[in-house]
Amino acid sequence: MATDRIVSADSHVNPPRDLWLRDCPAQFKDRAPRVESGPMGDFWVTDQQITGAIGLDSSAGRKPEDFKPTGLTYKEMRPGAYDPKARLEDMDVDGVDAEVLYFGGPVTQQAADPALRTYVVQRYNDWMVELSKAAPTRLVGLAHIPLLDLDEAQRELRRVAKMGLRGFHLDPFPDERGGKPLWDSAYEPFWSLVEETGLPMSFHIVGPRKANVTETFANPTPGIKETFIAIAPISICETVSTLIFTGILARHPKLRFVLVECGIGWIPYFLERMDQTFNKHRFWTKSVITEKPSTYWYRQGYATFIQDLAGVAERHRAGLRNIMWSTDYPHSDSTWPKSREALANHFKDVPADERALITGGNAAALYGLS
Amino acid sequence: MATDRIVSADSHVNPPRDLWLRDCPAQFKDRAPRVESGPMGDFWVTDQQITGAIGLDSSAGRKPEDFKPTGLTYKEMRPGAYDPKARLEDMDVDGVDAEVLYFGGPVTQQAADPALRTYVVQRYNDWMVELSKAAPTRLVGLAHIPLLDLDEAQRELRRVAKMGLRGFHLDPFPDERGGKPLWDSAYEPFWSLVEETGLPMSFHIVGPRKANVTETFANPTPGIKETFIAIAPISICETVSTLIFTGILARHPKLRFVLVECGIGWIPYFLERMDQTFNKHRFWTKSVITEKPSTYWYRQGYATFIQDLAGVAERHRAGLRNIMWSTDYPHSDSTWPKSREALANHFKDVPADERALITGGNAAALYGLS
Numbered sequence: 001m002a003t004d005r006i007v008s009a010d011s012h013v014n015p016p017r018d019l020w021l022r023d024c025p026a027q028f029k030d031r032a033p034r035v036e037s038g039p040m041g042d043f044w045v046t047d048q049q050i051t052g053a054i055g056l057d058s059s060a061g062r063k064p065e066d067f068k069p070t071g072l073t074y075k076e077m078r079p080g081a082y083d084p085k086a087r088l089e090d091m092d093v094d095g096v097d098a099e100v101l102y103f104g105g106p107v108t109q110q111a112a113d114p115a116l117r118t119y120v121v122q123r124y125n126d127w128m129v130e131l132s133k134a135a136p137t138r139l140v141g142l143a144h145i146p147l148l149d150l151d152e153a154q155r156e157l158r159r160v161a162k163m164g165l166r167g168f169h170l171d172p173f174p175d176e177r178g179g180k181p182l183w184d185s186a187y188e189p190f191w192s193l194v195e196e197t198g199l200p201m202s203f204h205i206v207g208p209r210k211a212n213v214t215e216t217f218a219n220p221t222p223g224i225k226e227t228f229i230a231i232a233p234i235s236i237c238e239t240v241s242t243l244i245f246t247g248i249l250a251r252h253p254k255l256r257f258v259l260v261e262c263g264i265g266w267i268p269y270f271l272e273r274m275d276q277t278f279n280k281h282r283f284w285t286k287s288v289i290t291e292k293p294s295t296y297w298y299r300q301g302y303a304t305f306i307q308d309l310a311g312v313a314e315r316h317r318a319g320l321r322n323i324m325w326s327t328d329y330p331h332s333d334s335t336w337p338k339s340r341e342a343l344a345n346h347f348k349d350v351p352a353d354e355r356a357l358i359t360g361g362n363a364a365a366l367y368g369l370s
Numbered sequence: 371m372a373t374d375r376i377v378s379a380d381s382h383v384n385p386p387r388d389l390w391l392r393d394c395p396a397q398f399k400d401r402a403p404r405v406e407s408g409p410m411g412d413f414w415v416t417d418q419q420i421t422g423a424i425g426l427d428s429s430a431g432r433k434p435e436d437f438k439p440t441g442l443t444y445k446e447m448r449p450g451a452y453d454p455k456a457r458l459e460d461m462d463v464d465g466v467d468a469e470v471l472y473f474g475g476p477v478t479q480q481a482a483d484p485a486l487r488t489y490v491v492q493r494y495n496d497w498m499v500e501l502s503k504a505a506p507t508r509l510v511g512l513a514h515i516p517l518l519d520l521d522e523a524q525r526e527l528r529r530v531a532k533m534g535l536r537g538f539h540l541d542p543f544p545d546e547r548g549g550k551p552l553w554d555s556a557y558e559p560f561w562s563l564v565e566e567t568g569l570p571m572s573f574h575i576v577g578p579r580k581a582n583v584t585e586t587f588a589n590p591t592p593g594i595k596e597t598f599i600a601i602a603p604i605s606i607c608e609t610v611s612t613l614i615f616t617g618i619l620a621r622h623p624k625l626r627f628v629l630v631e632c633g634i635g636w637i638p639y640f641l642e643r644m645d646q647t648f649n650k651h652r653f654w655t656k657s658v659i660t661e662k663p664s665t666y667w668y669r670q671g672y673a674t675f676i677q678d679l680a681g682v683a684e685r686h687r688a689g690l691r692n693i694m695w696s697t698d699y700p701h702s703d704s705t706w707p708k709s710r711e712a713l714a715n716h717f718k719d720v721p722a723d724e725r726a727l728i729t730g731g732n733a734a735a736l737y738g739l740s
Contacts, residue, residue: 067654183591208608210580221553222658223616230611230647230663234604234636238578241600246593263643266604268680269635276677277600280702284437288592293600307646310638310687317680332650 004356006343007098007363010204010260010304010326013131013141014057014081014104017042017074020123028119033106041071044106047116051106060090060330060337067332069217081330084134091138094339096327097360098369100140101128102169102204102260107144110177114149121146121156129163140367142202143168147179150186154193161197166367169260172203172239176210182239183246195254200302200366204260208235233262237270240301244274247288249296256366259303261328265310268317271297298322302366306333312346315354324366325359374722376713377468377730377739380574380630380674380696383501383511384427384451384474387412387444390493398489403476411441414476417486421476430460430700430707437702439587451700454504461508464709466697467730468739470510471498472539472574472630477514480547484519491516491526499533510737512572513538517549520556524563531567536737539630542573542609546580552609553616565624570672570736574630578605603632607640610671614644617658619666626736629673631698635680638687641667668692672736676703682716685724694736695729 017035024032031047035054044052053070058077080090081104091099107124111117121144128141143160145153145168160168175181194201207213208231216228236259243249243257274293281287289296298319304326305311311318325343328334335342347355363369387405394402401417405424414422423440428447450460451474461469477494481487491514498511513530515523515538530538545551564571577583578601586598606629613619613627644663651657659666668689674696675681681688695713698704705712717725733739 064650065653067651069654183594183597185591208579221555221616222656223612223614224553225655226615226644226647226651226657227553227608227611229651230615230640230644231608233643234607234640237604238597238601241597242593244593245596245600246591263639265639265642266636268683269633269639269678270600270604272635272678272680273603273633274596274600276703277596280434281437281596281599283435284439285595286592287596308639308642310642310684313687314680314684317683333646 004352005097005360005364005369006095006339007100007324007360007369008096008327008329008339009100009258009324009363010102010306011099011329012057012081012102012104012331014054014077014330015107015124015127016082019105019127020120025119028116031116033120035074037073041068042073043070046106046109046120047111047113051109056332057104058330059332060334078330084131084139088135088138090329090336094327094329094337096339098138098140098363099327099329100167100363100367101131101142102202103144108171110146110148110171112178114152117146117148118152118156122159125156125160125163125165128165132165137369140166140369142166145170147171147174148177150180150190153190157190157193157197161199165199167200167202167258169202169204172206172236173209181242182248183242187248188251191248191252191255195252198254200256200258202258202260203236203239205233205236205262207232209238234266236262237266240270240297241274244293244296245287245289249300250289250291253299256300256302258366259301261306261326261333262303263308263311264303264305264318264323265308265314267297267303267311267319267323268314271317302362306335307342307346309346312350312358315350315358320354320357321362323358324363374726375467375730375734375739376465376709377470377694377733378466378697378699378709379470379628379694379733380472380676381469381699382427382451382472382474382701384424384447384700385477385494385497386452389475389497390490395489398486401483401486403490405444407443411438412443413440416476416479416490417481417483421479426702427474428700429702430704448700454501454509458505458508460699460706464697464699464707466709468508468510468733469697469699470537470733470737471501471512472572473514478541480516480518480541482548484522487516487518488522488526492529495526495530495533495535498535502535507739510536510739512536515540517541517544518547520550520560523560527560527563527567527569531569535569537570537572537628539572539574542576542606543579551612552618553612557618558621561618561622561625565622568624570626570628572628572630573606573609575603575606575632577602579608604636606632607636610640610667611644614663614666615657615659619670620659620661623669626670626672628694628736629671631676631696631703632673633678633681634673634675634688634693635678635684637667637673637681637689637693638684641687672732676705677712677716679716682720682728685720685728690724690727691732693728694733
């Protein structure tokens with residue numbers, strides 16, 4: 001174990017509270033994301049709208065008894081969420097050598113005004129470059145690429161590739177937020193560009209299809225919130241299926257994608273289900289793919305998990321080279337600061353070489369961590 | 371193997387084409403379900419609306435190359451779909467001793483007119499009684515109970531229980547068809563009645579949440595139909611989660627439910643995910659359940675599968691007494707007439723006693739097949 005490099009393939013940031021206010025162009029001064037404090041805690045506010053609460057996203061190190069969906073402040077947050085030095089210290093505490101960094105704050109909100117959206121996204125992506133430079137072998141900052149305007153998406157993808165970011169994330173359900181569904185042919189030039197950059201594209205858990213987190217969490221019926229949390233990860237199966245069956249992966253064989261924070265234990269079942277669907281239905285549906293669906297998965301797909309004993313038990317079916325462990329620091333599902341225990345628990349019956357792939361080797365290969 | 375009784379826990383009927391026309395009360399004469407034939411094949415028509423096509427539902431025995439979503443006729447259908455004698459012969463061909471029978475035709479359509487709906491449902495349920503009487507140890511007809519009007523649902527449930535039917539099925543997403551979501555407290559008297567009857571209630575696959583099969587199948591983009599088919603079964607996870615987290619199973623410990631045609635390979639993962647959700651989030655959500663979610667599953671939940679090697683490999687995590695094999699005859703996913711091969715393939719590494727539970731023992735116990 002001591003010789004394996006431990007990589008968390010899914011961790012998070014919460015940007016510095018003044019990220020979008022420093023040197024803010026005059027035109028965005030009133031609308032740029034800022035943290036506003038009140039009796040209900042701190043909230044991100046963008047263009048007069050609440051675009052995020054400080055709560056579950058800064059849970060790492062708290063006992064579940066103390067989790068809060070809202071009501072925390074930036075001061076109560078671990079500085080590792082935004083400060084690279086503090087982050088590296090928290091990683092050391094947890095025995096984690098490198099982390100792949102996903103969004104926090106309002107960056108994934110889809111501001112309707114293209115100019116404001118571009119400002120929010122570019123400032124965030126620039127900050128990810130800066131963060132990555134603080135420790136290039138340990139911090140792998142990923143860009144966010146919004147999909148509301150596909151020309152804009154291509155421009156920003158070219159820009160972040162040039163700046164050296166090693167991957168990026170996309171909304172798995174852009175059609176719910178004013179974009180086109182992923183199967184639309186309008187994405188073809190974008191998929192070609194993704195291949196050209198060689199960067200892996202990630203689809204991070206956002207929630208169950210067509211379920212709004214704010215509305216759901218406002219429903220006072222006991223159990224509704226837990227249902228949302230329980231079913232959110234598996235809902236990404238639609239994205240995998242779309243990428244495979246609509247021929248995107250077949251047409252773009254160098255495209256690599258990552259399902260993030262969606263677990264792995266359902267994947268063996270789902271590969272089998274997709275293969276059966278292909279075997280039984282490809283004639284009347286006039287399928288455009290030529291290989292069985294699982295072939296595309298094993299060649300181009302990846303998935304991250306935090307705690308998933310069922311998935312690790314079935315790692316060979318899920319794909320030994322397709323699955324990656326993570327800590328989700330500093331979110332509520334995080335194993336921090338007890339990731340060593342989580343690892344010991346998950347890998348006690350797993351051969352060392354297989355463990356090394358899942359806990360670091362696969363992520364290192366995917367993101368070119370030398 | 372020869373001594374085990376083989377029970378398909380999920381098979382289907384297609385009702386006789388004149389089921390709703392025989393002795394039809396005058397008031398329903400023009401609106402009762404009938405089969406109309408045209409150049410595009412046979413369709414069920416109810417109240418001037420198409421409510422079902424003859425196609426994938428009568429695929430058993432066809433090669434996948436010959437599957438058609440529409441365009442078949444009643445004449446081309448295997449009579450086993452509606453005739454008990456022919457059915458028993460088809461079961462003998464396949465080595466199946468007993469079958470649990472689910473819907474076909476327009477019975478699960480939710481006619482807006484309560485009188486028409488009641489006529490359609492009662493005539494169907496009466497026919498299920500008749501079919502079951504043709505071979506009580508081999509044909510287990512289940513009732514359909516619509517949920518648009520919960521008083522009507524209770525009346526019909528009482529009626530079918532009195533007639534001796536051994537179970538019934540419910541729409542897993544009634545809120546998509548004008549009913550209330552399953553978590554609504556309006557269902558409480560209904561759940562109490564289900565417990566009182568002792569009958570297991572089934573939720574049969576209907577499609578992914580908020581995806582309409584007719585609209586989806588009309589989308590000409592290649593791969594959309596396969597995506598619908600691939601993701602439909604796993605979408606039932608929302609129903610399990612709702613039954614567990616909103617406290618329905620905790621308040622009604624004698625209530626037993628069955629997930630039908632939804633596969634089992636994702637269940638080990640999902641139980642773990644629900645338990646983690648409970649462990650991490652029960653404090654701030656003020657959970658109303660007291661046991662970990664998997665406890666309710668193992669005590670009250672069942673699931674059927676057709677082909678699911680990943681699920682059988684993880685049968686102990688899914689629950690040896692909670693999973694049931696099926697043929698899905700005569701639908702497109704059916705293994706008929708090669709169910710013996712499917713069984714051999716799935717159970718070659720499974721001890722005989724465990725196999726016996728999954729391929730018949732569990733269903734026999736659930737439906738009281740002596």
